[in-house]
Amino acid sequence: MNQSDNPAAARRIGFISAISAFTFWGFMPLYWARIGFVPAPEVLGHRVLWGGLFAWAIVLVRRYRMRPPAGPAASPLLPRGRTLGWLLLGGFLVVTNWFFYVWAVSSGRTLDASLGYYINPLVSVLLGMVFLGERLTRLQWAALACAVGGVLFLTLRVGVFPWVSLVLAFSFGTYGLIKKRAAFPVIHSLAVEILPFILVALVFLGYLRRSGQGSFLAGDPVVSLLLWGAGFVTVMPLLFFAIAARRIRLADVGFLQYIAPTLMFVVAVAVFRDPLEPARLVGFVFVWLGLLLYTLSNLKGSLFRKFLP
Template identity: 40%
Template structure:
């Protein structure tokens, strides 16, 4: 019997997923355009306008069925409240870091995030690592230790971003909810506090829509909902159509672009000492990704 042809990759899913990571990679430029706005206000507007888009999209596609399905799972309701807090912290820290001149460190956070996921899998889900995976995690830990020693303090921004997004992914993994529907409920949880804060700011406490900033800034705040929602919906679409091993490789597009922007566009320092720490982390990522691709190919079905 002849060997069966290898299963092709959905080109549209591949293009959408890659485009999603490219958008996430260049988004620091967008938030930088809003640097005159306090990070907490940007965060609140981001929640409000993305909530309107995501929930509106869900209602158009599924009516109220998506919410009824989640409401039938009390455990999911509580878990999504927690994941909403985690993603809000992640978004807020990221926006603040970009506009405070720490784009390079934000890229570090998303470089080490996959390996943080591995550690959480071991500690919480009791997953077992293979030898090469342990070596990969050790390389990343050595890189973080080197950056901590050379700077005199841990890279708190990177660790905060990686930790919050890793915990977010863990919570979402433990809840059997459609990704976009889960985002919709998270958005609803965050909507009222964000709306209350924006209304308070507009009532004479530095709000931008009352005329403190230009019309262009106001439009950028509103469009921030699109910048938030569209890549998330695109990711949910693409990740279901291509192998996870391919997603694992594509995810490094975003932090790579962020690093390049931090060095070449925002002119942040990136000396040999910092490069050495990043290099150890990149080595760990290369070992981890390479081991995953090798194993996926070994397990590929043949006739």
């Protein structure tokens, strides 16, 4: 009996995969902190190079070693026209997101990264309203108001505009919007998106190597292994996410996605000892309240209808 004949087994695999993906992302700051002394542009270069090669290896193995999907449903190796344009724009956004995420962790701003990924679902709601014409419920409007209130409180009361959080939230939120415009398999789309950046990364890392400024193969084998492994830790959670997205409801994925920023928050406070002043905590509470309202708005349309008369 295959998984399509056993919905319960498929759903169980989907939940395990989703939890694995978001747990992977949540603990990822520990990985980047281990090579925090390596400049963020160099780390990004290795992440793009090895992540891109790893993604293309998966795409090619799936395409030529396994039985490919039959008929017109099979995806072309490289899309054309508007789809390719959307994917390349998505590549710019995801590479930007990767850079500021690594930079935030290596600069002792993991809490800012956590806040950014907490805000991200609400940013996605806002972008859906502006660009897709999606209508917001009252709870969703209230959720957005709480998020804006949290940002304003951090800016006015703490005196620090959370620009890193907003860059992470809007870059990834816009990336998600583009993925809606260009429907393509997850890993395959990632491979196409960062294809031009692989060349840039190769040239940049080659320059660092020749000038003696690079950290890869420069003495410490552990550092070299971690830089090479940047591709693996980039692509693996996306693989888990792709498995989950095909097997469980989008509402379930939306609920489980809070695992990642919550784990980032715990790592930032408990492991990295990032300062969490009371005023800053209030800003987080605003955002958490917004997320609670956002979750309730989703449940109201599904769970409530299922159990209430």
